[in-house]
Amino acid sequence: MDSNIPLESPSLSRRQLINFFTGATIAVPAGYALYVAGKFLIPPPEKTGPGGAIPAKDVLGNLIPASQILAESPGTRALVAGLAGEPTYLIVKEDNTLDSIGIVDNCTHLGCTFPWNPIDQQFQCPCHGSRYAPDGSVVRGPAPLPLKIVQVAVIDNSILISPWTETDPRTGEKPWWA
Template sequence: MNNSLSFESPSLSRRQFLNFLTGATVAATAGSALYVAGKFFLPPSESTGVGGAIVAKDILGNPIPATQITAEAPGTRALVAGLAGEPTYLIVKDDNTLDSMGIVDNCTHLGCTFPWNPVDQQFQCPCHGSLYAPDGTVVRGPAPLPLKIVHVAVIDDRILISPWTETDPRTGEKPWWV
């Protein structure tokens, strides 16, 4: 039996060890910088409910309680941020509840946003003069299609907005936006 120590060269030289440390430091620094850049450029994921429902939010991204909107007078159209941040009108019914159908505020002519005119009881696009009935159907062009609609539900004072994929109740046809 040989109990003597071996004088062979070590398996990792000093140069290899320093190269490994330098590479690990560069990789850790680059990885942390890429992580921060990725978090900055990727939007935060939004939790969705059944059927892709999201919570209605105000212009600052804060959830809007249903009681805040239902406290308004019947017939009021409240503008909130809906699916994909699209401005969406919610309608207060006569019994101070929200209508189950919301109307997306994008003109089907060129995508302009428009106000609700309570005096004339219609949506009026200021860009090219399209007029829409209270349910979003076209009264006067050049808009070729009715406004997009979404489902609206209230659960625990939260307003949930989800995509409308069924037959459009205004036309009786498959929705153009599906």
């Protein structure tokens, strides 16, 4: 048996060393660029409250204080960005509080957004003529279903909007969107 240990140890050749440094020189900036692109493209998680509630925001993403909407006259329907940025109507009641039900501004026919018509007291979709009652139930088609609703709560001058998971008060059935 030969117990001699060779004195020469394997080492990197010059070519392997240059390839290593070239790869590292490319990998570090590329990794950093991918990290920055990922932070830009992936939105930060939204802070939610109990039951998945999020604060109401304006079109620019700024929080809307409850006092701003409650300063409007009773019967006003204020449009805010609600769950997943969906436009949502909040209703000021006669006692200057917000209704606990918000109405999502998406027509159930083809998903159009529409205005509240205060003269006719209806939501009217201008695209195909669907009309909805003040509570979001269908008055005239072609919309097949009532409008989606959300829960609205006011806590410390903040408006919190959360998904509606209970029985739909308009139909007495399980919500079609849940």
